[in-house]
Amino acid sequence: MDTTKIIDSRGAACPGPITDLARAYRNSKVGDILELWATDKGVRADTQAWATKTGNEILDVKEDPEKIVVKIKINKR
Amino acid sequence: MTMKKVLIIGGGGGGLILANHLDTNEYDVTVVDKSDQHFYQPWFLYVAFKGSKRKISKPIGELIKPGVNFVKDEISTINLDEKKAYGSRKGIYDYDYIAIATGTVPDPDVIPGLRQVYEEYGDYHTNVWNSEKLWSHVSKFKGGTIAIGQASPTCKCPPSLLEGAFLLEEHLRKVGLKDKTRIVFFTPFPRAYPAEPMNKVVEPMVRERGIEVMPFFDVDTIDVQNKTITSLEGDSLKYDLPIVVPPCRGTKIKIIPETVQDEDRFIKADKKYMKIAGYDDAFAIGDCNTLPTSKTGVTAHLEAMAVSEIIQGRYAEFNGRINCPFDTAYGKATFVIADYNNPVAPYPPTRVKHMMKMTMARIYWMTLMGTADPIFEQFFKFTRPEKLNKKYATSE
Numbered sequence: 001m002d003t004t005k006i007i008d009s010r011g012a013a014c015p016g017p018i019t020d021l022a023r024a025y026r027n028s029k030v031g032d033i034l035e036l037w038a039t040d041k042g043v044r045a046d047t048q049a050w051a052t053k054t055g056n057e058i059l060d061v062k063e064d065p066e067k068i069v070v071k072i073k074i075n076k077r
Numbered sequence: 078m079t080m081k082k083v084l085i086i087g088g089g090g091g092g093l094i095l096a097n098h099l100d101t102n103e104y105d106v107t108v109v110d111k112s113d114q115h116f117y118q119p120w121f122l123y124v125a126f127k128g129s130k131r132k133i134s135k136p137i138g139e140l141i142k143p144g145v146n147f148v149k150d151e152i153s154t155i156n157l158d159e160k161k162a163y164g165s166r167k168g169i170y171d172y173d174y175i176a177i178a179t180g181t182v183p184d185p186d187v188i189p190g191l192r193q194v195y196e197e198y199g200d201y202h203t204n205v206w207n208s209e210k211l212w213s214h215v216s217k218f219k220g221g222t223i224a225i226g227q228a229s230p231t232c233k234c235p236p237s238l239l240e241g242a243f244l245l246e247e248h249l250r251k252v253g254l255k256d257k258t259r260i261v262f263f264t265p266f267p268r269a270y271p272a273e274p275m276n277k278v279v280e281p282m283v284r285e286r287g288i289e290v291m292p293f294f295d296v297d298t299i300d301v302q303n304k305t306i307t308s309l310e311g312d313s314l315k316y317d318l319p320i321v322v323p324p325c326r327g328t329k330i331k332i333i334p335e336t337v338q339d340e341d342r343f344i345k346a347d348k349k350y351m352k353i354a355g356y357d358d359a360f361a362i363g364d365c366n367t368l369p370t371s372k373t374g375v376t377a378h379l380e381a382m383a384v385s386e387i388i389q390g391r392y393a394e395f396n397g398r399i400n401c402p403f404d405t406a407y408g409k410a411t412f413v414i415a416d417y418n419n420p421v422a423p424y425p426p427t428r429v430k431h432m433m434k435m436t437m438a439r440i441y442w443m444t445l446m447g448t449a450d451p452i453f454e455q456f457f458k459f460t461r462p463e464k465l466n467k468k469y470a471t472s473e
């Protein structure tokens with residue numbers, strides 16, 4: 001079964017949520033779903049650029065008053 | 078009444094600041110470190126890229142206030158349920174409160190080929206001897222491609238990576254080798270500096286100085302024979318001189334229960350009180366914890382101050398404040414400033430800030446003893462990130 005891993009980067013401004021995502025990527029496998037939680041507004045553009053570069057897929061981006069949630073599917077490792 | 082025992086593992090910035098802020102009339106305070114020397118790590122940069130010979134270590138025994146005990150021992154196991162730490166040399170330590178402040182451990186073995194590069198060339202991040210080794214290569218370099226960067230995203234002091242590239246460029250220009258050299262700065266992040274507002278400030282300098290940037294470059298393997306670094310993202314980079322800061326991990330100490338550590342052995346602690354998940358008497362301070370902030374001396378310092386208050390029964394919390402000095406070379410510097418609620422401010426580099434960074438290096442030993450606290454308080458007050466963000470807001 002595919003696993004969903006939550007990466008809680010709320011509050012991280014520097015180096016920021018992309019650090020946690022890149023770290024989780026290293027420890028992930030094809031089929032994994034990563035859910036990145038962040039407050040840093042830059043997370044939308046950064047995860048999009050990251051997904052394009054690495055060949056992975058952004059499934060969904062949601063924003064609520066406390067956080068931005070980016071759901072990513074690992075297609076390539 | 079017997080005094081409560083506070084056991085501090087690690088006599089780096091975090092551990093010593095905590096020890097020096099506890100009342101030794103009320104608490105029995107012991108610092109345990111595997112080394113009896115404390116190093117001023119920010120200076121590793123100047124050893125590696127300027128060949129600085131400044132003495133950057135002092136005996137831990139001279140950096141603690143009277144009444145604090147120091148033991149040289151390497152802790153191998155900590156049992157949080159039994160409240161005991163086990164040393165490899167001197168035996169068993171029990172405690173009422175424990176603070177783990179063991180910093181990070183470089184791990185060059187997770188990347189094929191990196192161990193060989195690390196041993197041959199050193200780096201500018203892990204210890205003074207590796208910085209000296211790197212300087213011996215940098216100072217003998219005759220031209221070609223220098224690949225410089227961090228192997229993986231987890232690294233202490235985010236600005237220091239690009240500071241290395243800036244100082245390297247300054248050195249090469251000074252010795253007249255700039256035209257014969259290609260400097261390629263590789264980074265696992267989307268741009269030269271991970272936090273966008275600060276990237277806007279430094280990127281023009283990166284460009285102007287002809288430093289090439291390879292973003293999204295997370296080192297996967299190094300082929301030493303063919304002098305090529307390949308990234309997880311599928312790019313490759315040929316080098317003549319490799320300067321690769323190895324990935325770092327949390328602590329080697331076996332902690333019981335093991336669920337308090339993440340997959341890279343960092344210790345899970347809550348972001349305001351630094352309490353280890355599930356324990357009221359155990360804290361993780363500084364680089365060894367999982368707080369969503371940069372791994373820097375300043376954060377270790379502020380976390381330690383908050384923990385000292387909490388242990389002494391007063392309310393305190395850490396607000397995520399970062400304050401990383403950023404040497405942009407040629408005598409200028411800036412600071413990366415943010416906290417949990419405010420993004421990084423686009424704070425421009427100036428000569429005065431460079432002087433402040435250099436002054437910090439001189440008064441560092443005082444900051445460990447707590448005698449510089451009033452200076453810090455004033456500085457932090459005047460440079461609150463919300464203030465700076467307003468003042469330096471870009472037009473968009």
Ligand SMILES: Cc1cc2nc3c(=O)[nH]c(=O)nc-3n(C[C@H](O)[C@H](O)[C@H](O)COP(=O)(O)OP(=O)(O)OC[C@H]3O[C@@H](n4cnc5c(N)ncnc54)[C@H](O)[C@@H]3O)c2cc1C
Nearest residue numbers: 087089090091110111118119152179180363364373374375
């Ligand atoms: C090149 C460079 C530049 C930097 N520049 C800056 C800067 O300008 N500003 C800034 O704020 N920060 C800077 N930093 C970061 C800063 O040095 C660290 O974040 C800071 O030292 C962290 O403090 P710490 O107490 O968490 O860990 P450390 O200072 O690393 O101390 C950890 C201590 O624990 C001991 N230890 C480890 N394991 C054990 C064990 N099992 N048993 C006993 N003892 C143990 C070690 O011997 C060590 O003394 C820089 C770092 C580097 C490498």
